[in-house]
Amino acid sequence: MQNKISISNLNFFYGKAQALYDITLDIPEKEVVAFIGPSGCGKSTFLRTLNRMNDTIPIARADGTVTIDGENIYAPGTDVVALRRKVGMVFQKSNPFPKSIFENVAYGIRINGIHSSKSDLNHRVEKALHDAALWDEVKDRLSSSAFGLSGGQQQRLCIARALAVEPEVILMDEPASALDPIATQKIEELVVELKRDYTIVIVTHNMQQASRVSDKTAFFMLGKLIEFGPTYKMFQNPDEKLTEDYITGRFG
Template identity: 65%
Template sequence: MTDTETATAPAVPTDRTAAPKPSSIKMTARDVNVFYGQTHAIKDVSIDVDLENVTAFIGPSGCGKSTFLRTLNRMNDTIAIAKVTGDITLDGEDVYAPEMDVVQLRARVGMVFQKPNPFPKSIFENVAYGPRIHGLAASKQALEQIVEQSLKRAGLWEEVKDRLSDSGTALSGGQQQRLCIARAIAVDPEVILMDEPCSALDPIATAKIEELIHALRGKYAIVIVTHNMQQAARVSQKTAFFHLGNLVEYGETSEIFTNPHEERTKDYITGRYG
């Protein structure tokens, strides 16, 4: 996601919260910039992602929140003109170090996309694919246990346990999204990135995904990009507000929504733009 508008000088993001306990921080970003050719899409963003809190990225379309999310597991590597500067670490390891295995990184930092994208395979094979290629199961029985556990954690097992051989693409949209979450969980990630995971879903399916996010909190560090401010308020404990590629404000969700310090945050929260 890029932004071609001319931004004013970036404000220093306001973080009014105590830093999470060091042991709970999974990822850190410091002074991260993203360029698409000559377009400066992300400007000096610094943030922590921790295990104890769901972090929501909010902001108007084109503000850079999805672009920044994609830097966390190097998805921007797939774009030839993209350039990332700054430091991003996962448990202290430099995500962009030459020796970093990007395939392993994306197993450790999983991604759930805006539109459900199950493989054209059976429900079982959708979940089993990752553990199989990463060698996480020593036997067929172990693989079956991983699939069952992942589907249970994704809140889908009871709905599909008797039709695991059916195609994943035959499921409803909400079920497909939970299948994609199960697929991400199956490789035992440390972080789960969600890029507007409910934007294509109806309210009932959305509620199930939100319940799932609550259930997964603490097991995985979770970051969600959302345009829905009510959703951000419901599912997250930390919120980061992006505008024109800048991280304007970052702190406790309750504070961001009830007592924002930055005027741009207040204007967005109250619907004056966005």
């Protein structure tokens, strides 16, 4: 399996406080990689370095390299806008725009000028909603407000919105942490489904979730990558004592 993203010697700082220490990690194409670890261990920060979302924080600074398809995204002159189109993101709290369901999905298509015509736009919106397993639930009310959807539906709408711009990688920051078990199950099924076409990186607090959806798991603690390996191995026979302690619930 080819590597989609390679991170090497990545250090990350908020002002003077170091949040990530010397992280080196390869994320293979079209697999699901889960990041686990206790709160504040830097897994979300790390996820956000992969589409340079941390750029919005003025005091944040990264050094080291993150290459996606062989290109260092921290090289000077990198087009962050193009990067984010290629590396989509789904957030912990669903964050639909104050627009209709249709317009939420259409937004990314429009701003990136992906569609060739009005009917192409409609088609793309429909496809994205299908892919996010939401179409059947919203097809009769595309023009009503996105805020009228349930929490789980809103989150799938956000996934649809991310899919609509045809990314290659999807970053998910605890996408199901605010959802009930049934909605969570739908999101998990979706992640497994999406793996066929996308490289997925998912941050989760839920150990079972990591074991159910991911091919590989990375365990972080205090800004350091403790262990990274195939999920089954991480959960059955981890190399590190810390990993075992965390997974078996001795702390965290």
